[in-house]
Amino acid sequence: MGMESKRYDCLVIGAGIAGITAGIYLKRSNLSALVIDKGAPGGKLNNIHRIDNYPGIASIPGPELAMKLLEQATTLGVAFDYGDVMDVRKNEDGLFVTTTDVGTFLSTTVIVASGLSAKKLSIPGEEEFSGRGVSYCATCDGNFFKGLPMAVYGYQDHAVEDAIYLSALASDLYVIAPKPFEATEAHLAELKALNNVHIIEEAKLSAIKGEQKVSSISVSGKEGESEIAVNGVFLLTGEQSSSAYLASMRPESSKGFLKVDRDNQETSIPGLYAAGDVVDKKLRQLVNAGGEGAVAATSAISYIHAHR
Numbered sequence: 001m002g003m004e005s006k007r008y009d010c011l012v013i014g015a016g017i018a019g020i021t022a023g024i025y026l027k028r029s030n031l032s033a034l035v036i037d038k039g040a041p042g043g044k045l046n047n048i049h050r051i052d053n054y055p056g057i058a059s060i061p062g063p064e065l066a067m068k069l070l071e072q073a074t075t076l077g078v079a080f081d082y083g084d085v086m087d088v089r090k091n092e093d094g095l096f097v098t099t100t101d102v103g104t105f106l107s108t109t110v111i112v113a114s115g116l117s118a119k120k121l122s123i124p125g126e127e128e129f130s131g132r133g134v135s136y137c138a139t140c141d142g143n144f145f146k147g148l149p150m151a152v153y154g155y156q157d158h159a160v161e162d163a164i165y166l167s168a169l170a171s172d173l174y175v176i177a178p179k180p181f182e183a184t185e186a187h188l189a190e191l192k193a194l195n196n197v198h199i200i201e202e203a204k205l206s207a208i209k210g211e212q213k214v215s216s217i218s219v220s221g222k223e224g225e226s227e228i229a230v231n232g233v234f235l236l237t238g239e240q241s242s243s244a245y246l247a248s249m250r251p252e253s254s255k256g257f258l259k260v261d262r263d264n265q266e267t268s269i270p271g272l273y274a275a276g277d278v279v280d281k282k283l284r285q286l287v288n289a290g291g292e293g294a295v296a297a298t299s300a301i302s303y304i305h306a307h308r
């Protein structure tokens with residue numbers, strides 16, 4: 001006997017700012033929608049120490065904005081569920097069938113708002129010490145290594161911002177940049193002025209070592225291989241699109257980032273929309289992620305009415 005599938009007008013995959021905004025627009029149009037996420041509502045907001053560029057809010061910690069969003073959405077009656085989406089496909093009736101670890105969902109439309117996930121380096125020690133000194137989120141885990149030496153591996157703006165944040169917690173902070181920095185001048189200048197920060201440019205992290213927990217890292221740079229004692233190492237070299245579960249439908253994409261028609265956020269598959277960081281685009285920020293969630297929902301609403 002198979003489990004019965006639940007049916008919705010729209011299934012939103014991901015409860016970050018893009019997915020929650022889509023959920024709000026769908027709810028206000030009186031359609032049945034479900035926002036599903038395998039992690040904490042708010043998505044990447046939970047990784048941001050402080051947001052200073054969101055219109056109308058001078059400055060706010062990311063987790064606080066996540067709470068406000070969730071409160072607003074649940075007050076409106078937006079439905080949320082936990083679940084890891086593993087596959088999405090279209091059946092012969094044109095309905096989307098979404099398979100998750102908590103069951104199967106049928107829907108007229110799907111909004112993909114699953115963002116990015118950390119790129120693994122696949123170096124010795126990374127897997128072994130994951131959660132025991134190896135982290136991909138400074139805001140989440142920085143406090144565990146308070147007063148101890150730490151390292152950041154990365155060169156982009158988010159890594160530099162996170163390094164500034166971690167420097168206040170670390171005894172010493174080693175910033176290892178595999179490529180020339182791609183960060184705003186102001187952030188770089190702030191990082192370079194910090195007393196406990198040691199910047200090692202054009203160097204690769206080659207191994208993470210320890211017994212039960214991380215105790216050192218191996219770095220290979222211009223002057224050869226060196227060993228640095230650290231208790232926490234933050235791997236912030238980049239992220240990839242979280243859209244592997246779309247493999248059986250193969251919407252048009254570039255390196256996993258979904259191509260959309262910018263007027264309505266529709267992918268190459270009718271009824272399948274995408275919003276936020278998962279989209280193939282230049283600027284990945286909160287303000288356009290939310291905006292795209294609203295556009296995707298509005299397009300989905302028209303599609304649902306046309307297919308009734």
Ligand SMILES: Cc1cc2nc3c(=O)[nH]c(=O)nc-3n(C[C@H](O)[C@H](O)[C@H](O)COP(=O)(O)OP(=O)(O)OC[C@H]3O[C@@H](n4cnc5c(N)ncnc54)[C@H](O)[C@@H]3O)c2cc1C
Nearest residue numbers: 014016017018038039043044085114115276277284285286
């Ligand atoms: C350190 C850092 C600092 C930043 N600072 C700023 C800033 O100051 N200002 C700014 O505007 N932007 C900032 N950003 C960028 C901003 O966080 C993102 O652009 C935005 O949060 C993206 O939202 P999203 O809804 O597209 O994706 P996300 O917030 O990533 O949400 C995606 C959700 O999908 C879920 N998901 C993924 N795969 C699945 C699956 N298979 N099944 C179920 N659920 C799934 C995830 O669990 C996640 O909750 C920062 C980002 C980082 C990493």
